[in-house]
Structure formats: C-alpha cells, structure tokens
Amino acid sequence: MKSVLKLVTAKTTDELKSSDAEQEDFELVRRxxxxxxxxxxxxxxxxxxxxxxxxxLQFLRSQxxxxxxxxxxxxxxxxxxATFEPKVTFRGWLYxxxxxxxxxxxxxxxxxxxxxxxxxxxxxxxxxxQESRLVATxxxxxxxxxxxxxxxxxFILQAIEGRTxxxxxxxxxxxxxxxxxxLRRAYxxxxxxxxxxxxxxx
Amino acid sequence: xxxxxxxxxxAVEDSLVALAANELDAELSAQLRAHVDDCANCQSSLAExxxxxxxxxxxxxxxxxxDRYPEFLRRLAASEAQAAREIVLEGELVSSVGEVLxxxxxxxxxxxxxxEIQQAGAAAVIPLFGHRLIIRSGFGRGFDLQVSSRQxxxxxxxxxxxxxxxxxxxxxxxxxxxxxxxxxxxLVVWMVRQAAPTxxxxxxxxxxxxxxxxxxxxxxxxxxxxxxxxxLQTVAGDGWALAMWKAGNQVQAGFIEPESGAxxxxxxxxxxxxxxxxxxxxxxxxxxxxSLATDGQSVVAVREQMGNVFVWHLQPSSNKPRxxxxxxxxxxxxxxFQPAIAWAGDRYLVVWIEPDRNFPKLKMxxxxxxxxxxxxxxxxxxxxxxxxxxxxTPSIVAQSGRALIVYQRQGNSLMARSWDSTAGMxxxxxxxxxxxxxxxxxxxxxxxxxxxLVCWGENYPExxxxxxxxxxxxxxxxxxxxxxxxxxxxxxxxxKASGKEMSLIWSEAAEGGAQIFAQRYSPTGRALSRAIxxxxxxxxxxxxxxxxxxATTMVWHEARPIQMQSPVLSKRxxxxx
Numbered sequence: 001m002k003s004v005l006k007l008v009t010a011k012t013t014d015e016l017k018s019s020d021a022e023q024e025d026f027e028l029v030r031r032x033x034x035x036x037x038x039x040x041x042x043x044x045x046x047x048x049x050x051x052x053x054x055x056x057l058q059f060l061r062s063q064x065x066x067x068x069x070x071x072x073x074x075x076x077x078x079x080x081x082a083t084f085e086p087k088v089t090f091r092g093w094l095y096x097x098x099x100x101x102x103x104x105x106x107x108x109x110x111x112x113x114x115x116x117x118x119x120x121x122x123x124x125x126x127x128x129x130q131e132s133r134l135v136a137t138x139x140x141x142x143x144x145x146x147x148x149x150x151x152x153x154x155f156i157l158q159a160i161e162g163r164t165x166x167x168x169x170x171x172x173x174x175x176x177x178x179x180x181x182x183l184r185r186a187y188x189x190x191x192x193x194x195x196x197x198x199x200x201x202x
Numbered sequence: 203x204x205x206x207x208x209x210x211x212x213a214v215e216d217s218l219v220a221l222a223a224n225e226l227d228a229e230l231s232a233q234l235r236a237h238v239d240d241c242a243n244c245q246s247s248l249a250e251x252x253x254x255x256x257x258x259x260x261x262x263x264x265x266x267x268x269d270r271y272p273e274f275l276r277r278l279a280a281s282e283a284q285a286a287r288e289i290v291l292e293g294e295l296v297s298s299v300g301e302v303l304x305x306x307x308x309x310x311x312x313x314x315x316x317x318e319i320q321q322a323g324a325a326a327v328i329p330l331f332g333h334r335l336i337i338r339s340g341f342g343r344g345f346d347l348q349v350s351s352r353q354x355x356x357x358x359x360x361x362x363x364x365x366x367x368x369x370x371x372x373x374x375x376x377x378x379x380x381x382x383x384x385x386x387x388x389l390v391v392w393m394v395r396q397a398a399p400t401x402x403x404x405x406x407x408x409x410x411x412x413x414x415x416x417x418x419x420x421x422x423x424x425x426x427x428x429x430x431x432x433x434l435q436t437v438a439g440d441g442w443a444l445a446m447w448k449a450g451n452q453v454q455a456g457f458i459e460p461e462s463g464a465x466x467x468x469x470x471x472x473x474x475x476x477x478x479x480x481x482x483x484x485x486x487x488x489x490x491x492x493s494l495a496t497d498g499q500s501v502v503a504v505r506e507q508m509g510n511v512f513v514w515h516l517q518p519s520s521n522k523p524r525x526x527x528x529x530x531x532x533x534x535x536x537x538x539f540q541p542a543i544a545w546a547g548d549r550y551l552v553v554w555i556e557p558d559r560n561f562p563k564l565k566m567x568x569x570x571x572x573x574x575x576x577x578x579x580x581x582x583x584x585x586x587x588x589x590x591x592x593x594x595t596p597s598i599v600a601q602s603g604r605a606l607i608v609y610q611r612q613g614n615s616l617m618a619r620s621w622d623s624t625a626g627m628x629x630x631x632x633x634x635x636x637x638x639x640x641x642x643x644x645x646x647x648x649x650x651x652x653x654x655l656v657c658w659g660e661n662y663p664e665x666x667x668x669x670x671x672x673x674x675x676x677x678x679x680x681x682x683x684x685x686x687x688x689x690x691x692x693x694x695x696x697x698k699a700s701g702k703e704m705s706l707i708w709s710e711a712a713e714g715g716a717q718i719f720a721q722r723y724s725p726t727g728r729a730l731s732r733a734i735x736x737x738x739x740x741x742x743x744x745x746x747x748x749x750x751x752x753a754t755t756m757v758w759h760e761a762r763p764i765q766m767q768s769p770v771l772s773k774r775x776x777x778x779x
Contacts, residue, residue, distance in 0.1 A: 045271055054265040061263070063536050064579065070270065071277050078278065134539060137509055138557060140261055158223070159258035165220055180216040187219065187254040188247075194257060 025090035032081060045074060048091060052098050058156050059102035061141060069105060073098045099153060099171055106149045139197050146193035151186035158183055211243055218244065222251045264510045264533040268578050279390055337375065347375055434745035434759050434770070437494040437501055442518045443750045444501055445757045446471070446494060447770055453492060453505065455528070456770065457518060463755040463772045471514060471528050473507060495543040495550055502550050502573040504541040511535040511554055513573040534567060534575050546600035546623065549576060553583060553596040553607055561586040564593050564609055583607055583619055584631050599647030599654055604675050606654040608634065608645050616645065616658065620677040632677050638662070642692055648699035650725055655704065657697035666692035668708055670727065683727040696747040703730060705753030709746065718746060720775060736775055
C-alpha cells in the first residue's frame with residue numbers, strides 16, 4: 001500500500017479564511033508599524049494575551065514560568081512586528097513565536113538537567129494511597145516529561161491543544177508526513193512511559 | 203504476517219494518528235480501516251493512540267485570566283533602559299548604533315548616516331520616549347545633535363562647526379540630557395507604581411459565552427465504597443445558609459431556609475468546557491476538594507478540578523441560578539490542589555497546595571468580593587524543607603483583617619502561620635502541636651473575639667478523640683483541650699463557634715452504620731450539655747454538617763444503594779438543656 005502514504009497527504013488542513021478579527025489584527029499592526037500607535041499594540045496585546053498564556057502553560061507546565069514566557073513572547077512580538085507581513089494571520093505568527101520560545105526554554109531545562117523526573121517519581125512513590133488523583137496527574141506529567149522536546153511539542157499541540165496534524169506541521173515548519181510521523185512516535189513514547197511509570201509504582 | 207502486510211503496515215502506521223483524529227476523508231478512512239481490520243498490529247497501534255489521546259486530555263491546564271499589560275510595559279521599559287545603558291556605557295558606540303538601528307525599521311538614508319559617523323568619529327543613539335536621540339561627535343570637526351522618530355522622521359537637528367558653538371551645543375545637550383534622564387526616571391517610577399494590576403473582570407456575557415457542561419439531569423451514583431468519604435460543606439450569611447455536596451459526578455448546592463431548615467431545589471456547580479471531549483469526560487469523573495466562604499451577602503466557592511482551582515461567585519439574593527446551573531467559574535490557579543477559602547473582612551483568602559515536584563508548597567492568593575484575584579501570582583506561605591516533611595491539607599480562618607493558616611506537615615505536626623492585612627505574613631510558620639493519632643480529615647477552624655479556634659480529630663488503635671485549641675492572632679497556642687472521646691473510630695465532624703458557645707457534631711462508626719452525636723461548649727471549652735445522639739434516620743448518612751453558624755440545624759447526605767437518588771436533607775436540632 002505504497003499509495004497510502006500519498007493519500008494521507010491528500011487531505012490537508014484548510015487555509016485559515018480571513019475573518020473580521022484577523023482583519024482587525026492587520027489594521028492594528030499597520031497602525032503600530034506606520035504610526036507608532038501604542039494603543040494599537042495594547043489592543044493586540046489584550047486580545048491575544050490569554051491565548052499566549054494558555055499555550056505557554058501547556059508547554060511549560062508551571063504557571064510562574066508560563067507568565068514569564070508569555071511576557072517574553074510579547075516583547076519579541078513588539079520588537080519583531082516591524083518585519084511582520086500579512087501573509088499569515090497575526091495570531092498564527094504569534095503562535096509560532098510562542099512555540100519556538102517555549103521550545104527553547106524546554107531545551108534549556110534539559111541542558112541544565114532540570115527536567116529530570118527522578119525527583120518527581122520519588123514524590124509519587126511517597127504520596128499516600130488515598131491521593132490517587134494526585135498520583136495519576138503526576139504520573140501523566142512525568143510521562144509527558146519523558147518525551148523528547150520535538151515529540152513533546154508536537155504532542156502538546158495536537159493531543160492537548162487540539163490542533164490538526166496540518167496545523168501542527170505548519171506551526172513547526174515541517175511537512176505533513178513528518179508531522180504525522182512525529183506524532184505517531186510521540187504517542188507511542190507517551191504510552192510506553194506512562195505504563196512503565198505505573199508498573200514502577202506497584 | 204507476510205512481507206506484503208509488513209510493508210503495508212510500515213506504509214500506513216504514520217496515518218493512524220490522522221485516522222484516530224478523524225482527519226482523513228471518507229474514502230481514505232475506509233481504505234485505512236480495511237487494512238486495520240485485518241491487521242492485529244495496526245489495531246493495537248490504533249488503540250494505543252486513542253488511549254494516549256484520552257490520557258492527554260487530562261493534562262489540559264487552564265491559565266488564569268489576568269491583566270498582564272502593566273507587567274509588559276514594565277518589562278519593556280526595563281529592557282529599553284538596559285539597551286540604552288549598554289550603548290552609553292560600554293564605549294563601543296559605533297557597533298551599538300548598528301545594533302540599535304537593527305532593532306527598528308531602517309531606511310537607506312539612516313544606514314548611510316551610520317557609515318558617515320564611522321568615518322567622522324563616534325555616535326550614540328539613545329531611545330527616548332519612542333523617539334531616538336542621536337549624537338555625533340567629529341572630534342573637533344563639529345557636533346551633530348538629532349532627534350528622530352522611530353520611523354526615522356527627523357524632528358530636531360542641530361549642527362555646530364566651531365569649538366564655541368560645539369561647547370554651546372554640548373552644554374545645551376547636557377542640560378537636555380539631564381532633564382530627559384530625570385523625566386525618564388520619573389516615568390519609570392510612575393509606571394512601577396501603576397504596575398499594580400487592574401483587573402477587568404469578565405462581563406456576564408463573557409462568562410456565559412462558555413458552554414455549560416453537558417451533564418444535566420439525573421445521574422447514577424458512583425460506588426463510594428473504595429473512595430474517600432464524600433463531603434458536605436455549609437456556609438451561613440445574613441439570614442441565609444448554603445450547603446454544597448458531592449452527588450455522583452457533580453457538585454450540587456442548595457439554599458437552606460432559615461426558619462424551617464428545609465433545603466431548596468439543588469443547582470449544579472457548572473464547570474467550563476475544557477476544550478476536548480476527553481478532557482470534559484475526565485473532568486466529570488473527578489470530584490475534588492471544595493471550600494466555601496461568605497462576606498455575609500454572597501458566597502465564593504473554590505474547587506480544584508484536574509489541578510486547576512475554579513472560583514464561583516454565588517448570590518443568594520438572586521435566588522435560583524438559571525436552568526439549574528450556577529454561573530460559570532473563573533480560574534485563579536493551575537497545578538493547585540486542596541484549596542480552602544476564608545473571608546478576611548475586606549477580601550477572600552484562598553490557600554492551596556502546589557505540587558512542585560517533590561517539594562510541595564503552600565500558596566495563598568487574595569480575591570475581591572466577586573472572587574477575582576487581586577494579584578497576578580500566589581504568595582508562598584510554607585515550603586517543604588525536606589522530602590520527609592511534606593506540607594499538605596491546609597485550612598484557613600480569617601476575621602477583621604487577620605487570618606490563621608493551619609496545615610499538616612509530615613511527622614505528625616500541625617503547623618500554622620498568621621497573616622495580617624497590613625503587616626502581611628508572619629515571620630515564619632510555627633508548630634502548633636504534634637498529634638499522636640491519625641488526623642481525621644482536615645482541622646476545622648473558627649474565630650471568636652479576636653482569637654482563632656482550631657478543632658481537629660485523631661484516631662488511635664484504642665479509640666478516637668476530638669480536640670480543640672485557642673490560638674492568638676500571632677499564632678501562639680493559648681489552650682489545648684479534649685472535647686470528646688470515643689472508643690469507636692470517628693469518621694467525620696463539624697465545628698462551629700459563635701460569641702456565646704462552640705458546637706461540635708461528629709459521627710462514630712457503629713454496628714449497623716454511623717451514629718451522629720452533638721454537644722455544646724462554652725467559649726472556654728466547658729461542656730454546656732451532654733452529648734446527644736442526633737442520628738437523623740435509620741439510613742446512615744454519607745456526610746453531614748451544621749447548616750448554620752448557630753448550629754441549630756444539621757444537613758446530611760443520605761447513603762442509599764447505588765442507582766437510587768441520594769437526597770440531601772436537613773432538620774432542626776433539639777438540644778437538651
């Protein structure tokens with residue numbers, strides 16, 4: 001079934017149609033770029049801050065870090081808005097900045113060996129049995145932490161954020177097939193890690 | 203499996219994610235399903251993908267709605283001030299000009315001027331109120347002072363060819379720079395002061411835009427046999443009381459009529475749509491800690507659900523919430539468990555446990571009367587100092603701008619920290635007491651006349667006891683006393699205190715079901731009555747509590763067999779004098 005792979009790519013994500021909100025965003029960007037209108041930037045900020053904060057939280061799993069990262073994303077957006085072209089939506093552009101920024105933070109964590117789950121696993125082991133809910137949640141977090149950064153980002157975008165495979169591919173700047181392959185491996189690694197952690201606790 | 207099927211599997215395995223996510227059109231989906239139906243390996247892979255998707259749904263976190271713009275402005279100002287210092291102080295003026303210019307739209311003329319500067323001498327570019335202040339020095343060949351907008355429009359330009367003129371320009375520039383720096387400093391100070399978050403609470407329309415959870419109507423009860431005991435909590439205000447309890451997969455609440463003690467028709471505490479069916483499904487199956495407090499006029503309920511703390515603002519005066527569902531909540535924290543709330547006279551205080559890997563922390567946040575956060579980040583009340591001294595299960599009581607936060611610490615310690623609305627948190631947590639037996643649920647706290655009361659229960663192999671302590675506003679224990687002792691295990695209890703007396707109600711395990719007893723005490727702990735049996739019916743209760751602050755009514759949740767509706771009932775207590 002060599003042709004099946006080709007057929008998979010036949011269904012791509014629909015291009016985002018321009019909507020009123022997107023046109024408003026473009027107008028606000030134009031006012032900021034041309035007239036240095038800070039009120040326009042403030043409106044953009046307020047319209048998208050919750051969206052960015054939520055996305056940072058899904059990636060970084062810590063509210064304090066997510067708040068910090070969200071601010072840095074908007075600083076980057078503020079500085080980089082001069083180069084924004086309306087070929088993509090403003091939200092999509094902001095989304096990519098957010099994903100890249102959080103991905104960098106995750107990489108830094110791994111380099112600093114802060115992403116080790118040994119301590120987390122030790123915590124799970126010492127929780128009272130009646131805290132089963134807490135144990136389950138922390139086990140899931142530990143399993144998510146086991147994923148390689150590339151897989152973790154794709155997994156969060158699709159399985160948690162609910163993006164389509166095409167959107168994941170577009171955000172990560174990879175092909176549709178590559179995104180599908182990355183997601184398959186992510187799902188596989190996640191279930192293997194989760195099952196292994198559960199076995200380790202019994 | 204033959205070679206051809208193996209080849210097919212390799213070709214289709216990456217497509218299984220799209221199949222599980224329903225992202226293939228009908229024809230492709232049918233083709234893929236035809237292969238999967240005949241291939242055990244692909245069936246297993248598909249099942250694994252679907253299972254992972256369900257599990258992932260439980261990882262969805264909700265970010266609190268905050269006004270982050272003031273913080274953004276503060277950071278932006280700090281970032282640009284830092285960039286300006288680097289330009290002026292580091293001495294590499296030429297390269298710094300290039301760096302600064304690279305941050306903003308550059309036109310050809312500006313780039314040309316930069317190269318001219320390199321040939322002529324040195325230059326500095328200072329961001330200034332959204333514009334640029336550019337100074338060029340020709341080292342004796344003249345001075346050039348220019349102020350241009352961010353879009354490279356020249357606003358002011360002054361050149362000087364002679365030394366006298368240059369000196370005048372320098373002096374003028376010096377004065378201008380000094381005034382500008384002073385104004386910039388004042389601006390930064392003003393922005394820092396303005397950085398206190400101002401919240402724009404969502405309008406009623408925004409709150410109700412979210413769809414309610416699609417779980418109306420009757421639901422089958424879960425089997426509670428293997429789970430923690432269900433809870434029932436109450437809160438009383440000026441002439442009204444509210445009870446909240448766990449009912450199957452929902453949290454329900456009802457108002458208690460002050461005269462008759464009857465319970466109104468219950469309403470469901472609504473949960474927001476978490477975005478995916480898997481997340482909603484997981485949320486429905488998780489009944490978690492809930493806590494209530496009132497400012498006398500309305501109620502704020504906090505509840506943890508999948509690691510997020512939700513807040514509902516309920517108005518007794520507006521009678522029954524629409525369609526049997528409460529207003530939608532707001533999120534005040536994520537990665538938070540075991541919340542507790544108290545009214546401190548002008549604000550609510552909410553405490554919770556934040557897991558934080560193997561060192562959980564106790565956090566606190568302040569809310570206004572409508573349950574909206576007053577700060578962007580929670581304050582740390584207590585930290586776990588070592589892996590075998592974890593903190594957990596907090597309780598809080600507050601009165602007139604003071605609060606006492608009590609929490610358990612591994613090693614049989616009951617810890618406390620006091621808070622004051624003007625002085626903030628006390629210097630450090632203190633150990634209230636060490637308990638010998640196993641704690642029964644959480645301590646119940648109350649406040650009388652400027653003092654805080656802590657009531658807790660301990661189970662031992664040989665029996666149980668309920669104890670109380672009086673704590674002064676700075677967290678010092680003034681009195682410890684046993685209120686009730688039983689040879690049977692005590693399952694749960696409730697405690698209320700008013701200016702005149704304290705009331706205790708508790709249940710003891712007995713053959714045939716739990717028996718409920720109640721007793722009254724003076725504010726100093728002297729028994730005012732003997733313990734009376736107030737077990738309301740032959741059907742043992744799942745949970746119970748005093749319905750009001752005066753402890754004249756009890757409300758309980760009957761334990762009935764699975765598949766039968768388990769009602770919440772109330773009745774007046776007849777105290778024996």
